[in-house]
Amino acid sequence: MKNGKATIHDIAEKLQVTASTVSRALNNNPRISDATKKKVLKAAKELNYQPNNIASALRSGKSRLIGVVVPTANRNFFSSVIRGIEEIANSFNYKVVISQSYDDYEKEMQTIEALLNVQVDGVIASIGKTTENVDHFKKILKKGIPLVLFDRVTNELDVSQVVIDDYFGAFQATEHLIKEGCKRIVHFTSSQNINIYKERKRGYEDALLKHGIAVDPELIRFSKLQLEDGRATMQEVIDEKTSFDAVFSASDYSIMGAMQVLKENGYKLPQDVKLVGFGDEPFTSFTEPTLTTVNQKSIPMGNITAETFFEILNQKDQTNIISKKTILKPELIIRNSSLNQENI
Amino acid sequence: MKNGKATIHDIAEKLQVTASTVSRALNNNPRISDATKKKVLKAAKELNYQPNNIASALRSGKSRLIGVVVPTANRNFFSSVIRGIEEIANSFNYKVVISQSYDDYEKEMQTIEALLNVQVDGVIASIGKTTENVDHFKKILKKGIPLVLFDRVTNELDVSQVVIDDYFGAFQATEHLIKEGCKRIVHFTSSQNINIYKERKRGYEDALLKHGIAVDPELIRFSKLQLEDGRATMQEVIDEKTSFDAVFSASDYSIMGAMQVLKENGYKLPQDVKLVGFGDEPFTSFTEPTLTTVNQKSIPMGNITAETFFEILNQKDQTNIISKKTILKPELIIRNSSLNQENI
DNA sequence: GCCGTTTGAGCAATCGATTGCATATTAAAA
DNA sequence: TTTTAATATGCAATCGATTGCTCAAACGGC
Numbered sequence: 001m002k003n004g005k006a007t008i009h010d011i012a013e014k015l016q017v018t019a020s021t022v023s024r025a026l027n028n029n030p031r032i033s034d035a036t037k038k039k040v041l042k043a044a045k046e047l048n049y050q051p052n053n054i055a056s057a058l059r060s061g062k063s064r065l066i067g068v069v070v071p072t073a074n075r076n077f078f079s080s081v082i083r084g085i086e087e088i089a090n091s092f093n094y095k096v097v098i099s100q101s102y103d104d105y106e107k108e109m110q111t112i113e114a115l116l117n118v119q120v121d122g123v124i125a126s127i128g129k130t131t132e133n134v135d136h137f138k139k140i141l142k143k144g145i146p147l148v149l150f151d152r153v154t155n156e157l158d159v160s161q162v163v164i165d166d167y168f169g170a171f172q173a174t175e176h177l178i179k180e181g182c183k184r185i186v187h188f189t190s191s192q193n194i195n196i197y198k199e200r201k202r203g204y205e206d207a208l209l210k211h212g213i214a215v216d217p218e219l220i221r222f223s224k225l226q227l228e229d230g231r232a233t234m235q236e237v238i239d240e241k242t243s244f245d246a247v248f249s250a251s252d253y254s255i256m257g258a259m260q261v262l263k264e265n266g267y268k269l270p271q272d273v274k275l276v277g278f279g280d281e282p283f284t285s286f287t288e289p290t291l292t293t294v295n296q297k298s299i300p301m302g303n304i305t306a307e308t309f310f311e312i313l314n315q316k317d318q319t320n321i322i323s324k325k326t327i328l329k330p331e332l333i334i335r336n337s338s339l340n341q342e343n344i
Numbered sequence: 345m346k347n348g349k350a351t352i353h354d355i356a357e358k359l360q361v362t363a364s365t366v367s368r369a370l371n372n373n374p375r376i377s378d379a380t381k382k383k384v385l386k387a388a389k390e391l392n393y394q395p396n397n398i399a400s401a402l403r404s405g406k407s408r409l410i411g412v413v414v415p416t417a418n419r420n421f422f423s424s425v426i427r428g429i430e431e432i433a434n435s436f437n438y439k440v441v442i443s444q445s446y447d448d449y450e451k452e453m454q455t456i457e458a459l460l461n462v463q464v465d466g467v468i469a470s471i472g473k474t475t476e477n478v479d480h481f482k483k484i485l486k487k488g489i490p491l492v493l494f495d496r497v498t499n500e501l502d503v504s505q506v507v508i509d510d511y512f513g514a515f516q517a518t519e520h521l522i523k524e525g526c527k528r529i530v531h532f533t534s535s536q537n538i539n540i541y542k543e544r545k546r547g548y549e550d551a552l553l554k555h556g557i558a559v560d561p562e563l564i565r566f567s568k569l570q571l572e573d574g575r576a577t578m579q580e581v582i583d584e585k586t587s588f589d590a591v592f593s594a595s596d597y598s599i600m601g602a603m604q605v606l607k608e609n610g611y612k613l614p615q616d617v618k619l620v621g622f623g624d625e626p627f628t629s630f631t632e633p634t635l636t637t638v639n640q641k642s643i644p645m646g647n648i649t650a651e652t653f654f655e656i657l658n659q660k661d662q663t664n665i666i667s668k669k670t671i672l673k674p675e676l677i678i679r680n681s682s683l684n685q686e687n688i
Numbered sequence: 689g690c691c692g693t694t695t696g697a698g699c700a701a702t703c704g705a706t707t708g709c710a711t712a713t714t715a716a717a718a
Numbered sequence: 719t720t721t722t723a724a725t726a727t728g729c730a731a732t733c734g735a736t737t738g739c740t741c742a743a744a745c746g747g748c
Contacts, residue, residue, distance in 0.1 A: 007734055018698050023735055033696060054407065054463045055734030058398045058703050065441075065462065073442070074423030082417065083444070090454075095462050097409075098417070098442040100427070118409065118439050119398045256630050263632075283627035286600050288607075351704055362728050367705060377726060399704030402733050 006047035014043050026051070057119065064094050066309065067115035069125035071103040071152075076281045077298050078126070081150060084302015085124060092310055094121070103129040109136040122146035122313055124305055127154060129224070132193060146312040150305045151296075153195055160312065162305045162326045166196045169294040169330035170203025170248070173276045176292070176332060177246045178211045180340055182274055186219045186237055188230060188249035188258070200250045200278065218242055225250060230257025238265055245273060246338070252277035252284050252293055259287060259337070275337040289336035297328045304328070350391035358387050370395070401463065408438050410653065411459035413469035415447040415496075420625045421642050422470065425494060428646015429468060436654055438465075445472040453480040466490035466657055468649055471498060473568070476537060490656040494649045495640070497539055504656065506649045506670045510540045513638040513674035514547025514592070517620045520636070520676060521590045522555045524684055526618055530563045530581055532574060532593035532602070544594045544622065562586055569594060574601025582609055589617060590682070596621035596628050596637055603631060603681070619681040633680035641672045648672070 008022040015022070017036070025032045025040035032040075043049075057063040066089055070078040082098060089096050099115060101108035108128045113136070115123060122145045125137070134156050140147045141159070150162040177185055187204045190197045205215045221237070223229035230253065237244060238261070249255035255277035259269065267273050269289055277284060277293040284291035304326050352366040359366070361380070369376045369384035376384075387393075401407040410433055414422040426442060433440050443459060445452035452472045457480070459467060466489045469481070478500050484491045485503070497505040521529055531548045534541045549559045565581070567573035574597060581588060582605070593599035599621035603613065611617050613633055621628060621637040628635035648670050 008736095009734075019735075020699080020737075021697055023737085024697085027736085031696065036696080050461065052402075052463070052734050053461055054398055054402045055703090056736075058396075058402050058705095059734080059736045061703080063398060063462075072423070073417040073426065074420060076418060079416070079418030079423075083446075086444070090458075095441065095443075095458055097439065099439075100430070114434075114439055117394065117397055118407075119396070260630070283630050286604070286627055286631055288632045352706095353704075363705075364707075364729075365727055367707085368727085371706085375726065380726080396704050399733090400706075402735095403704080403706045405733080 005052075006044075006049040007052065008049075010047055011040060011043045011049060014047065015039055062121055063119045065097050065118065065120045066094055066306075067097050067099060067112075067118075067120035067123040067125075069099045069101055069108065069111055069115070069123060071126060071128050072100050073098060075279075077151075077279055077296055080298030081126075081302040081305070084299040084304075085306040086302075087299075088303055088306030088310070101128040101131075105130045105132075112136045112140065116140065116143060120145070122148075122309060124148050124150065124309055126150050127152040127194075129191065129194060146309055148305055148309045148312070150301055151196065155195075158323050160308045160323045160325065162301055162308060162328070163195070164296050164301065164328045164330045166199035166330070167203040167206075169278065169296075169332070170200035170250070171207045172203075172330075172332045173248055173278070173292070173294055174204045174207035175211070176334065177248060177274055177276060177338060178207065178213065180246075180274055180338055182246035183213060184216070184219065184244040185246040185248055186221065186242075186244045188221050188223065188225060188233060188247065188251065188254045190222060190225045190250060197250050204248060219244065223254065225254040227253045227257040230254030231261050232257075234258040234261040235265075238262075246275065247273065248276045250278050252279040252281040252291065255291060255293075256283070256287065259291070270337050270339060271341060274339075280333055284333075285335065287337070292335045292338035293333050295331040295333050297330060301328055349396075350388075350393040351396065352393075354391055355384060355387045355393060358391065359383055406465055407463045409441050409462065409464045410438055410650075411441050411443060411456075411462075411464035411467040411469075413443050413445055413452065413455055413459070413467065415470060415472050416444050417442060419623075421495075421623055421640055424642030425470075425646040425649070428643040428648075429650040430646075431643075432647055432650030432654070445475075447473040449474045449476075456480045456484065460484065460487060464489070466492075466653060468492050468494065468653055470494050471496040471538075473535065473538060490653055492649055492653045492656070494645055495540065499539075502667050504652045504667045504669065506645055506652060506672070507539070508640050508645065508672045508674045510543035510674070511547040511550075513622065513640075513676070514544035514594070515551045516547075516674075516676045517592055517622070517636075517638055518548045518551035519555070520678065521592060521618055521620060521682060522551065522557065524590075524618055524682060526590035527557060528560070528563065528588040529590040529592055530565065530586075530588045532565050532567065532569060532577060532591065532595065532598045534566060534569045534594060541594050548592060563588065567598065569598040571597045571601040574598030575605050576601075578602040578605040579609075582606075590619065591617065592620045594622050596623040596625040596635065599635060599637075600627070600631065603635070614681050614683060615685060618683075624677055628677075629679065631681070636679045636682035637677050639675040639677050641674060645672055 008019045011022045012019045022040050025037045068085060073079050086096050099111040101111055108131055123140050134154055137157055147159045149159055153161040153163055189201045192198045208215055221233045223233050247258050255275050259275055262273055277291050280293045280295040284293045352363045355366045356363045366384050369381045412429060417423050430440050443455040445455055452475055467484050478498055481501055491503045493503055494506040497507055533545045536542045552559055565577045567577050591602050599619050603619055606617055621635050624637045624639040628637045
């Protein structure tokens with residue numbers, strides 16, 4: 001017992017039994033008598049025994065580590081999902097290794113490689129914005145370990161997914177603006193290769209159509225949806241003298257940029273232009289006016305994602321896995337940026 | 345080579361050498377000839393060999409994992425520090441396991457326990473707000489692995505630390521307000537057990553004294569510095585009819601709360617009250633008026649923390665480690681919330 | 689009291705890579 | 719040519735826990 005670290009051998013020696021017996025006792029194996037188990041547990045406590053996860057991982061092939069890949073942890077949505085995942089993972093005595101892809105395809109590949117290298121037992125991921133080829137995810141499946149995707153998913157992979165109903169969220173948001181009297185609603189969106197933006201755009205369009213408003217392609221603007229993109233796009237729209245009375249953005253950051261530019265150009269909010277974002281980032285309640293946005297149910301999403309993960313992990317018959325798609329309902333959070341004066 | 349996973353033994357067999365030779369070749373051991381190394385590398389590539397980190401970790405005692413404990417990844421400051429740490433760690437071929445303590449003492453202990461359990465090679469941490477006893481950190485040291493603290497540190501542990509000069513940041517911020525004509529500056533702070541809040545308060549007080557303004561204990565308010573705390577405290581101050589012309593908060597979140605309450609109470613900003621926060625959270629440039637705040641140099645802090653970590657890790661003589669304290673200069677970011685009208 | 693069954697525990701191999709020591713080969717020095 | 723030294727590789731133990739198989743003791747049935 002050098003270095004203060006007790007091993008099962010130390011326990012075995014102390015008790016004059018073998019390491020196998022100790023191992024079985026600690027794992028509550030039925031082939032060990034209760035009396036022995038009790039003795040082992042007692043000795044383990046006395047020696048301050050801490051199991052060596054690495055040894056166990058090597059032998060059993062399980063590292064009790066889940067790799068989580070997100071574009072960035074520095075977004076309320078993602079960090080909340082991570083929190084939701086952690087809650088469940090910890091209850092299964094698993095640890096979470098968080099990796100950020102920074103929305104960069106190269107980095108995403110590297111990070112997955114690295115996760116596989118540390119021998120994670122599976123991966124939970126949300127795909128980066130610039131990722132179009134998903135071969136690196138196939139590597140995970142090839143290893144025969146679970147992969148669950150959330151939020152930014154792809155249909156090219158036959159894996160379980162957890163998403164919100166982006167279509168519904170966008171539909172609701174747009175309909176809300178229409179009910180507040182808007183008719184010329186600008187929509188900020190991003191690459192249509194990404195499911196969430198595609199769905200949100202579809203929801204936006206269908207809401208317009210439902211209320212007899214034609215979809216004007218002039219009003220649909222593509223960008224990366226960062227704050228700066230929101231600013232630039234908004235300025236463009238203003239400069240072009242395109243008529244509009246609202247903006248619905250697929251991201252809170254770009255609607256924030258739009259808000260800044262609108263104010264700088266002398267627009268009164270929400271009287272002249274009504275705004276709705278997507279994501280319910282904390283800052284949306286700090287702005288003036290406060291921003292209407294769509295809450296993505298991040299913690300439940302994390303919980304469900306992790307639960308799905310463990311379902312697959314614990315499945316007896318690994319050959320017969322059914323991939324399932326869970327869809328959560330988002331919630332429209334109505335604040336001042338989208339309301340008529342009399343309603344505020 | 346079952347299951348598609350090649351081991352050094354497969355390479356060895358293919359090349360008719362022993363596993364030891366392969367291992368040494370892969371690790372670029374000088375005792376192996378260049379010719380053999382080349383052959384091994386080639387065979388490794390052909391067999392798509394991926395080293396088994398777990399086996400390596402078991403034998404060498406190194407997991408190539410750093411545990412990072414932060415109160416929450418969902419704060420720009422912490423996620424940026426993490427990013428800074430990752431940059432360096434990856435360059436050393438190390439992975440980072442991020443753990444959130446959620447500013448909860450119990451959770452912090454558990455999380456450290458869990459990290460030690462997965463056999464991290466060392467820990468980088470920022471201490472939670474509710475933590476007063478640091479015995480769980482001593483466990484890390486007892487294991488003989490490096491521990492480096494950043495930002496929220498303690499002097500009870502003789503370990504390397506990386507912090508910003510909180511005193512200087514606060515001093516600058518306060519002096520700036522004074523130069524803008526403020527004389528009754530409220531200060532929001534938190535538990536004085538936490539180094540950063542203590543230092544910031546000291547900077548605030550010294551700046552006042554330097555300019556011949558007495559420190560009025562009435563103006564110093566203690567809370568947890570969340571948005572809600574900022575709101576509540578500000579309302580209190582207003583209700584008490586305490587006279588004040590500025591607020592300097594040790595946190596951006598609470599200054600945000602103060603801003604909201606001030607506006608609700610009809611104060612004109614920054615004319616009636618000037619505001620300065622601390623942290624340079626992204627939302628501080630979204631508010632109206634935009635918030636003056638102190639930037640904490642998060643990415644460099646992460647870089648330096650990780651570099652310090654590896655210095656210790658790679659130290660030959662582990663018995664003779666010198667703990668060092670690195671202090672970074674923060675930067676005052678002046679925005680509209682603290683400026684006189686004519687300066688905006 | 690004999691034999692088969694159940695129960696409890698030990699033996700030894702194994703997971704894959706690393707490493708101290710031994711050995712074989714070759715080159716250089718004497 | 720012999721000795722010495724350097725170079726290149728092999729052997730086998732090891733890290734700590736797990737697990738299939740074996741075996742001894744205890745027990746019960748007839």
